[in-house]
Amino acid sequence: MSKVKPITVPCPTCEKTVVWEEASTFRPFCSERCKLIDLGEWASEEKRIPGDELPLPTNQDDEF
Structure with missing residues (x-):
């Protein structure tokens, strides 16, 4: 019988x-x-998901 080799992954940090x-x-x-x-x-925010920046919401009621 063969032993099942455990699944290994690299630590994302080190x-x-x-x-x-x-x-x-x-x-x-x-x-x-x-x-x-x-x-x-x-x-x-050193890490982020790539994408276009979203525009800041504008509130018409705040204008003087």
């Missing part, structure tokens, strides 16, 4: 190999630290 299993609490990240670094990058 590229360390992470085994994709239920016991990997922070998957796809290798640790809570890498997870929080990634969250911070999204919150500070």
Whole structure:
């Protein structure tokens, strides 16, 4: 019988190999630290989904 090789993925933050299993609490990240670094990058808009900028809404009632 052959053993089933576990699925592994690279951590999106540090590229360390992470085994994709239920016991990997922070998957796809290798640790809570890498997870929080990634969250911070999204919150500070260092990471973003590409697309056209949306125009700012204008409210006619605010004009004097």
